[in-house]
Amino acid sequence: MEGHPLALHDVMFIPALVAQASDEQNKKWLRRAQRREIVGCYAQTELGHGSNLRKLETTATYDVSTQEFVLHTPQITSLKWWPGGLGKSSNYAVVVANMIVKEKHLGPHSFLVQLRDEITHQSLKGITVGDIGPKLSFNAIDNGFLGFDNYRIPRTNLLMRHSRVEPDGTYVKPPHAKINYSAMVRVRSHMATGQGNFLAQALTIAVRYSTVRRQGFIESGEQEVKVLDYQTQQHRLFPSIAKAYAFTFAGYETIRLYEQLLKEVDTGNVSLMADLHALTSGLKSVVTHQTAQGIEQARMACGGHGYSQASYISEIFGVAVGGCTYEGENMVMLLQLARYLVKSVEQIKAGESGKLGPLVAYLAVKVDGVDLEKGVEEYMKAFQHVSRLQTWKASEKFLKLLKSGEKREVAWNKSSVELTRASRLHTRLYIAETFKRSVQEVADPRLKEVLTDLLHLHVNYELLDMATYALEDGFLSSSQLDYVRDQLYFYLAKIRPNAVSLVDSWEFSDMQLRSVLGRRDGNVYENLVAWAKASPLNKTDVLPSVEKYLKPMMNSKL
Numbered sequence: 001m002e003g004h005p006l007a008l009h010d011v012m013f014i015p016a017l018v019a020q021a022s023d024e025q026n027k028k029w030l031r032r033a034q035r036r037e038i039v040g041c042y043a044q045t046e047l048g049h050g051s052n053l054r055k056l057e058t059t060a061t062y063d064v065s066t067q068e069f070v071l072h073t074p075q076i077t078s079l080k081w082w083p084g085g086l087g088k089s090s091n092y093a094v095v096v097a098n099m100i101v102k103e104k105h106l107g108p109h110s111f112l113v114q115l116r117d118e119i120t121h122q123s124l125k126g127i128t129v130g131d132i133g134p135k136l137s138f139n140a141i142d143n144g145f146l147g148f149d150n151y152r153i154p155r156t157n158l159l160m161r162h163s164r165v166e167p168d169g170t171y172v173k174p175p176h177a178k179i180n181y182s183a184m185v186r187v188r189s190h191m192a193t194g195q196g197n198f199l200a201q202a203l204t205i206a207v208r209y210s211t212v213r214r215q216g217f218i219e220s221g222e223q224e225v226k227v228l229d230y231q232t233q234q235h236r237l238f239p240s241i242a243k244a245y246a247f248t249f250a251g252y253e254t255i256r257l258y259e260q261l262l263k264e265v266d267t268g269n270v271s272l273m274a275d276l277h278a279l280t281s282g283l284k285s286v287v288t289h290q291t292a293q294g295i296e297q298a299r300m301a302c303g304g305h306g307y308s309q310a311s312y313i314s315e316i317f318g319v320a321v322g323g324c325t326y327e328g329e330n331m332v333m334l335l336q337l338a339r340y341l342v343k344s345v346e347q348i349k350a351g352e353s354g355k356l357g358p359l360v361a362y363l364a365v366k367v368d369g370v371d372l373e374k375g376v377e378e379y380m381k382a383f384q385h386v387s388r389l390q391t392w393k394a395s396e397k398f399l400k401l402l403k404s405g406e407k408r409e410v411a412w413n414k415s416s417v418e419l420t421r422a423s424r425l426h427t428r429l430y431i432a433e434t435f436k437r438s439v440q441e442v443a444d445p446r447l448k449e450v451l452t453d454l455l456h457l458h459v460n461y462e463l464l465d466m467a468t469y470a471l472e473d474g475f476l477s478s479s480q481l482d483y484v485r486d487q488l489y490f491y492l493a494k495i496r497p498n499a500v501s502l503v504d505s506w507e508f509s510d511m512q513l514r515s516v517l518g519r520r521d522g523n524v525y526e527n528l529v530a531w532a533k534a535s536p537l538n539k540t541d542v543l544p545s546v547e548k549y550l551k552p553m554m555n556s557k558l
């Protein structure tokens with residue numbers, strides 16, 4: 001859970017080679033990387049810039065006389081900073097640098113760079129590399145810094161699957177300007193399943209513990225109740241169980257799309273790139289945020305013991321919440337999706353609705369009202385309505401500011417909170433729709449019934465959470481919202497008997513969970529005592545600090 005120093009080798013280094021190095025280059029590098037003869041990382045972010053890639057400062061200047069690139073770190077802010085596995089483990093890196101050929105700045109490009117000697121592992125001359133120090137979590141990963149002092153690499157170390165620099169310095173452009181961002185798009189495509197998994201771990205711990213923990217009464221005179229029987233506890237945990245399933249289903253879809261994109265790009269078709277970028281930008285942001293919230297609620301649902309490291313939930317939280325920042329800070333990525341939404345609105349206004357992609361076609365179709373009692377399809381229409389309403393409002397705000405003479409960037413900034421709201425609603429619609437589609441495809445009728453209950457819980461919870469938007473233009477009445485509330489409480493109670501099975505079905509082993517509270521056998525109290533006794537502070541009855549500090553204080557006459 002704390003991460004692994006070679007994680008980025010598998011998660012980004014190899015995928016960057018697969019997607020960006022030419023077949024010829026990969027004959028040299030890929031097998032070696034796959035066999036772990038070389039260990040790599042993905043070095044893009046710098047001390048001064050992470051979000052705004054166009055302003056990366058590390059330069060790779062082509063020297064036509066030697067047919068080499070000269071990598072250089074011009075100032076302190078240009079140091080690579082954060083890459084996982086860079087500090088101590090990697091001897092190679094895919095380095096993203098601003099490429100300069102014949103004095104022309106050609107923007108960020110990826111290079112394979114050797115950092116350390118393959119035998120001694122010592123850093124090479126011209127390279128400064130090290131670890132950036134302890135972090136909130138992920139402390140088994142050596143996130144690192146890296147500087148170059150006019151460090152030379154062969155021309156052929158530019159990853160040349162999509163763009164090339166010929167020996168004479170002729171630049172051959174890629175088929176899409178952002179094709180070199182593919183390693184990030186890949187991780188973003190996988191993040192919904194990854195985050196769903198983190199949320200599932202925390203929920204497994206909290207739900208199991210909530211059936212062991214007895215406290216208080218619902219009806220007087222009986223045995224104290226399992227805390228999972230409280231409606232508030234169910235409300236805290238069950239909607240997140242639904243989300244963990246929903247994120248996993250949505251993630252399967254984005255992984256499939258990414259695989260499809262890879263194949264299409266290889267045949268020169270880059271048409272899916274904009275759609276997948278918009279989709280994964282929004283999904284990564286919403287999923288990481290809701291996962292962090294869900295894990296924190298799971299921790300609190302365990303009361304005092306949730307705060308102990310014995311719960312292990314704090315470590316899961318620390319790792320998962322990193323996802324709000326890595327692979328694109330959430331606000332920044334929500335605004336990437338917003339660009340796509342605003343463009344879609346502009347297309348509709350220009351009478352080109354027919355050109356809209358399937359995920360945004362609903363923006364052009366108005367619905368007057370819904371009958372929620374008819375079922376989930378009507379909820380989908382309600383989600384579409386709130387997302388459409390907010391997307392149009394935010395877009396109109398931006399377009400009006402533009403028309404009034406504001407510069408594009410200023411108008412964008414003044415509309416950005418509203419735009420991020422639109423992106424979230426659009427993404428939550430996507431999650432609900434993929435959840436619905438996935439449940440409909442389940443073949444086993446008993447499984448389908450339980451998952452359908454979760455789906456109903458999800459759509460009621462989500463609609464209630466978006467109620468402000470739905471009430472704003474009178475789309476939903478307050479009596480409809482009362483119906484949604486009643487449905488929500490109905491499904492909380494209906495799911496209760498299946499709650500443990502729903503979390504057990506994720507099949508985390510005790511070794512994976514590392515939680516005293518979440519033990520499969522439920523022997524929480526005995527093991528909490530054993531865990532506490534094993535604390536380093538309990539190795540001796542009297543600590544040295546007693547002689548050193550406590551006694552002088554206690555014996556002092558002052």
Ligand SMILES: CCCCCCCCCCCCCCCCC/C=C/C(=O)SCCNC(=O)CCNC(=O)[C@H](O)C(C)(C)COP(=O)(O)OP(=O)(O)OC[C@H]1O[C@@H](n2cnc3c(N)ncnc32)[C@H](O)[C@@H]1OP(=O)(O)O
Pocket residue numbers: 007008011042044045050051052053054084178181182184185186187190191193194195273274277325326327328329332336339340
């Ligand atoms: C089995 C595999 C497992 C996989 C992973 C599993 C994950 C599960 C968790 C397990 C944990 C494991 C370890 C943890 C790993 C952590 C690793 C972290 C790594 C990193 O963080 S790497 C660094 C990541 N950095 C970023 O993400 C930076 C964010 N910034 C950007 O991406 C860009 O700068 C930008 C997108 C915000 C803006 O780019 P730019 O300035 O160049 O572009 P513009 O804003 O001007 O936009 C111009 C148009 O280009 C389009 N665009 C941008 N990007 C793309 C893209 N990628 N694809 C297609 N199109 C793109 C914009 O939309 C614009 O289009 P428009 O038409 O003009 O609107």
Ligand SMILES: Cc1cc2nc3c(=O)[nH]c(=O)nc-3n(C[C@H](O)[C@H](O)[C@H](O)COP(=O)(O)OP(=O)(O)OC[C@H]3O[C@@H](n4cnc5c(N)ncnc54)[C@H](O)[C@@H]3O)c2cc1C
Pocket residue numbers: 008042043044045048049050051052081082083084138143322325326327328329330331332335
């Ligand atoms: C655990 C972890 C692992 C990482 N691993 C790697 C790795 O392997 N390789 C690698 O290269 N990098 C890695 N990173 C770096 C990571 O990708 C960046 O930190 C991330 O992209 C955010 O960029 P930043 O730090 O520049 O944030 P900043 O952009 O400085 O964000 C600060 C604030 O500014 C806001 N902001 C910035 N730009 C805008 C904008 N245009 N509009 C509105 N608001 C804006 C943000 O929303 C945020 O609130 C890792 C980071 C972490 C935490």
